[in-house]
Amino acid sequence: MSGQAFAVAALPGADRRPVWLHLAVLVLLFGLQFVLPAYDHGNVTRIMILASYAMGFNLLLGYTGLMSLGHAMFFAAGLYGAGLPVYYLGFDPFSAFAAGVAAGGFLSFGVGLIALRTSGVSFMIVTLMFAQACFLLTLYFNGITQGDQGLVLDLSAWSWDVGSEDGPLSLISPPIRYNLALLLFALCLLVSLLLVRSRIGRVLVAIRENEARVSMLGYHSFRYKLGSLMLSGTMSAAAGATYALLFSYVGSTFAGIQYSILPLLWVLLGGQGTILGPLLGTALMFYLVDVSSEYSSSYMLIVGVALVLLVLWFPKGILGTVRQKWLPWLP
Amino acid sequence: MSLGPHLLLAFLEGTVSAFVLALTALGLSLVFGVMRIVNVAHGEFFMLGAVLAYGFSSLVPGLPALGFLLALILSPLAVGAIAWSADRLVLARLNYNPEATIVATIGMLYIIEQLVLTIYGPDAHPVQPPISFRILFPWFGYSGYKLVVVAASGMLLLTTWYLLMRTRIGLVMRATQLDRETAQNFGIPVARVYSLIFALGAALAAVAGVLVVPIQQAHYLMGLDPLLLSFITVIIGGLGSLRGTLIAAFVIGLSDGMFSVFFSGTLSKIIATLLVALVLVFRPSGLFARSAR
Numbered sequence: 001m002s003g004q005a006f007a008v009a010a011l012p013g014a015d016r017r018p019v020w021l022h023l024a025v026l027v028l029l030f031g032l033q034f035v036l037p038a039y040d041h042g043n044v045t046r047i048m049i050l051a052s053y054a055m056g057f058n059l060l061l062g063y064t065g066l067m068s069l070g071h072a073m074f075f076a077a078g079l080y081g082a083g084l085p086v087y088y089l090g091f092d093p094f095s096a097f098a099a100g101v102a103a104g105g106f107l108s109f110g111v112g113l114i115a116l117r118t119s120g121v122s123f124m125i126v127t128l129m130f131a132q133a134c135f136l137l138t139l140y141f142n143g144i145t146q147g148d149q150g151l152v153l154d155l156s157a158w159s160w161d162v163g164s165e166d167g168p169l170s171l172i173s174p175p176i177r178y179n180l181a182l183l184l185f186a187l188c189l190l191v192s193l194l195l196v197r198s199r200i201g202r203v204l205v206a207i208r209e210n211e212a213r214v215s216m217l218g219y220h221s222f223r224y225k226l227g228s229l230m231l232s233g234t235m236s237a238a239a240g241a242t243y244a245l246l247f248s249y250v251g252s253t254f255a256g257i258q259y260s261i262l263p264l265l266w267v268l269l270g271g272q273g274t275i276l277g278p279l280l281g282t283a284l285m286f287y288l289v290d291v292s293s294e295y296s297s298s299y300m301l302i303v304g305v306a307l308v309l310l311v312l313w314f315p316k317g318i319l320g321t322v323r324q325k326w327l328p329w330l331p
Numbered sequence: 332m333s334l335g336p337h338l339l340l341a342f343l344e345g346t347v348s349a350f351v352l353a354l355t356a357l358g359l360s361l362v363f364g365v366m367r368i369v370n371v372a373h374g375e376f377f378m379l380g381a382v383l384a385y386g387f388s389s390l391v392p393g394l395p396a397l398g399f400l401l402a403l404i405l406s407p408l409a410v411g412a413i414a415w416s417a418d419r420l421v422l423a424r425l426n427y428n429p430e431a432t433i434v435a436t437i438g439m440l441y442i443i444e445q446l447v448l449t450i451y452g453p454d455a456h457p458v459q460p461p462i463s464f465r466i467l468f469p470w471f472g473y474s475g476y477k478l479v480v481v482a483a484s485g486m487l488l489l490t491t492w493y494l495l496m497r498t499r500i501g502l503v504m505r506a507t508q509l510d511r512e513t514a515q516n517f518g519i520p521v522a523r524v525y526s527l528i529f530a531l532g533a534a535l536a537a538v539a540g541v542l543v544v545p546i547q548q549a550h551y552l553m554g555l556d557p558l559l560l561s562f563i564t565v566i567i568g569g570l571g572s573l574r575g576t577l578i579a580a581f582v583i584g585l586s587d588g589m590f591s592v593f594f595s596g597t598l599s600k601i602i603a604t605l606l607v608a609l610v611l612v613f614r615p616s617g618l619f620a621r622s623a624r
Contacts, residue, residue: 067430067433069433114608114609114612115608115612117612117613118611118612118615120429120430121369121429121430121433122611122612122615124369124430124433125369125562125566125608125611126608126611126612128562129562129604129605129607129608129611130604130605130608132559132604133601133604133605133608136597136600136601136604137601139597140595140597140598140601257555261437264434264437268434298445298449299445300441300442300444300445300448301441301442301445301446301449303438303441304437304438304439304440304441304442304443304444304445305438305442306438307434307435307437307438307441308421308435308438308439308442310434311425311431311434311435311438312421312424312425312435315431
């Protein structure tokens, strides 16, 4: 009863502004591919996939209040879950994608069952440890994964006839890549948007704000947190699987600690607990590193300084601040 | 070689890494125990100690012992000063919020790593051991310097213990650890104690880095392993318990030595990492801590 009342009060059903805003962003991204120069076209493809990963991370951090330092294991689960079957078993891209997503789902379920027994700093360290064990596993099974060196997938057989003058387009041709990445991004965006505007999403936000009170209201908070972690891990794995298939490469770098820190950075920059924050943060950081690397190679310095500055003076991120000051309806 | 000598070698290697690990982990444990924050940049302080040791010791060419002694004194001081200013500039302003400080120390990790890479370069550099002396066992010769490492670490551990348990500064630190607000009410400058602890923790890691550099060479990426091992140690030993940290350091150092002589190093790391995660889940106060606080 109380849950129902809570949900109705929290959802202004008449407000369609968020829906229009996010549809407009998707339309803009679709339109961009016809005007972007080739170099940026490739960049935006990559940004959309990485932003999907960041969106998965943000579901957990921004909307449930759980900071994981081991999300690279989910990204890598998708990457290897999709890549290895293609390399060794000749899976087609769609089954491979499904395998990658399933790998992420199972892994996040198992990790969640164990790690969610802790909270706060312990949760961060436990997820970090699990991710490190996964990273070491990719090195240990060097004979299968080729470790750091990685595997290059052969996906040349997969192509579509989309009526282009150059004949059928392969899976890794730029326009196909761009639109598949956009498809993934749109899917993640809509799932996130639906979730956070639903009753379940409200419960998750309530857990973030005060878990004890949510339990007292009769919610089984562990189940909600597990569900949130699974959705977050599965979304990250979907991004990983897409990355493997569209860029035809699988390697242990993507399982390393760095790839757990990056989504944290992107989400903090864009604004945790906002739907579009991950995209904004990923894009800004991507271009910041890209532009600065023309002058110097101090990529890590930028990441480090950005993290310190964000946490010191800008903890809500860009869209979090925008929401606080001007657009209170931003989801 | 047969089993006996193998065991002896594993034991010696394990003892050396146990002492180095105890120093590093003690720093992390001290910072966690008193300030209640997890310092992810701890491994980078270890690395800074090693890299600065290379810098200082090359100031005195031709006299390895003197150069090394110089490094052993100056590197920890320099690293302590860096940590002290990092605490003043960043951590204190965050009011030591646990999650924000983790993000901030991750930032520091990247900043330090990149600065070292830019200034010092990507190559590993050796530092000559201060003594060149080999102990000859019937089966193999063993570096005498490694025993110096053991002795020096042992002395430093004792000194730290004395500082904490028998001096006024230690009393103040322990009081701050026990109850920050009451300590403040009794006129203890908690902010200064925190900076001091953070600097001391970093300096301990730096000493370990200096001691290791004649064995391992200094390299800008060498901080990650000591960081993870220290995490493991501190967690198994019980968060914030210094005695537990020491016991755990010896258990882990010795078993690490044994494992990497007899089995694959990667496999032992995987098992250790998973075990530790499970310890933190099922016994959050650690294996050796008497009670959770």
